[in-house]
Amino acid sequence: MTEVSDVDVIAYVDGCLEGSARAAFEERLRSDPALAERVAAHRWMTSQIVSAFGPPPGDEIDPALVARLGLAGENVVPFAPPQGRTRRPLLALLISGAIAASLLVGVFVGRSFDSQPTPWLRSGPEAKILADGALSQGLSGNLAGQAGTVRIGMSFHTAQGVCRTFSTGSGSTGSGLSGMGCRQGSDWVVPIVVTGAAAGSGGDYRLAAGEVAPAVMAEVDRRIVGDPLGAAEEQALRQKGWKN
Amino acid sequence: MSDYQQEIVRLLPRLRRMAWALARGNGSAGADGDDLLQRTVERALERADERKAGIRLDLWMMRVMKNLWIDEMRMRNRWNRLVEPMPEHDVVGDEGAIADGVIDAVELARIRAMVEELPEEQRLAVKLVLLGGHSYTEAAEILEVPEGTLTSRLARGRAALLQRYQTGRTRH
Incomplete structure (x- = not known):
């Protein structure tokens, strides 16, 4: 038998083989286990790629976006950068067409890239993952059930100290995080965290507000000692800096 | 307006x-x-x-x-x-002792990085079809190439991703 081309395998996986070509492919598929394996591998890889990038933006268009894009009317609308961030210097330079081939500019741009904070997590000693920035503040300051960018699901005791489940808004990353932070000294160690995309099976999955991913719940079950803390116990612990 | x-x-x-x-x-x-x-x-x-x-x-x-x-x-x-500096995803991916949930997130980041590392022609074909949801015909029109060229770039890119992903897995 001749080898079936990758082009045909991919077209079949994408549902783009039609009519007689499709019928012939499926006929061959029934008698060729190696081909069936290639199809299965590509199907799986395709689904992984789609989930890796998270859900695409929806079709609803905010009037603010229309205005920002200068499409709202006859009046000239100034191009304000989208809320909460400024254009990266490189982009600004690109737009003005003023890039000079100078190492100085390059170093400047590189620094500004490097200094962009990772919003939620940083790496700590012994390959531990630590909560950072808003997540760290949210874990220390927010009470369970409060609305906010970092929502706390519940707090509970473990053999190693207090832990709290959290979920973050999807923000501009397109998929929020769901995980657990455990107090260790003045840090919040994050023993488990999953992205919205990782938590679900399909590419269009997104964690709902306050939802805790199943993998995180399983980790809570493994570690919890006693019952989840009530509001009063939570507040008392917060005052003591989450030390037992 | x-x-x-x-x-x-x-x-x-x-x-x-x-x-x-x-x-x-x-x-x-x-x-x-x-x-x-x-x-x-x-x-x-x-x-x-x-x-x-x-x-x-x-x-x-x-x-x-x-x-x-x-x-x-x-x-x-x-x-x-x-x-x-060079991207650090390979270093992260080789740490074995992280909880399963983190590995999921790391795996997905690794797949994104693999897509970004594809040659430009293949990367654009993969992104337009799989992420943009464009048909083969439309993706070819956007890229201003014949449809046969598009499908061939798409197939090469996806075959490379599959191969690299499987190679990466066996390292763990």
């Missing part, structure tokens, strides 16, 4: 999806996609007269967006060689 502006507004959902598909990658949150969309619309407003007669507005704008993105990526790659 002029008819031309209204026509662009109607195209915004598709344009935004395409900008997201091209720009959403490793280390880029969503801001790059917003910038790309904004610059595409700016260009379409400024240079409306450059659109050749007979070419659909949506296709023209998608080609404008594709060209802006290719220019930007080439520019960034030049700067990256000068100033940016």
Whole structure:
């Protein structure tokens, strides 16, 4: 038998083989286990790629976006950068067409890239993952059930100290995080965290507000000692800096 | 609002999806996609007269967006060689003792990085079809290549991803 081309395998996986070509492919598929394996591998890889990038933006268009894009009317609308961030210097330079081939500019741009904070997590000693920035503040300051960018699901005791489940808004990353932070000294160690995309099976999955991913719940079950803390116990612990 | 502006507004959902598909990658949150969309619309407003007669507005704008993105990526790659450290995803991926949930997130980041590392032609084909949801015909039109060229780039890119992914797995 001749080898079936990758082009045909991919077209079949994408549902783009039609009519007689499709019928012939499926006929061959029934008698060729190696081909069936290639199809299965590509199907799986395709689904992984789609989930890796998270859900695409929806079709609803905010009037603010229309205005920002200068499409709202006859009046000239100034191009304000989208809320909460400024254009990266490189982009600004690109737009003005003023890039000079100078190492100085390059170093400047590189620094500004490097200094962009990772919003939620940083790496700590012994390959531990630590909560950072808003997540760290949210874990220390927010009470369970409060609305906010970092929502706390519940707090509970473990053999190693207090832990709290959290979920973050999807923000501009397109998929929020769901995980657990455990107090260790003045840090919040994050023993488990999953992205919205990782938590679900399909590419269009997104964690709902306050939802805790199943993998995180399983980790809570493994570690919890006693019952989840009530509001009063939570507040008392917060005052003591989450030390037992 | 002029008819031309209204026509662009109607195209915004598709344009935004395409900008997201091209720009959403490793280390880029969503801001790059917003910038790309904004610059595409700016260009379409400024240079409306450059659109050749007979070419659909949506296709023209998608080609404008594709060209802006290719220019930007080439520019960034030049700067990256000068100033940016190598990506660290391989180091992260080789740490064995992290909880399963983190490995999921790390795996997904690794897949995104693998897509970003594909040669430009293959990367654009993969992103437009799998992330942008464009048909083979439309992706070929946007990239201004025959459909056979598109399908061949798409197949080479996806075969390379599968092979690299499987190779990476056996290392663990």
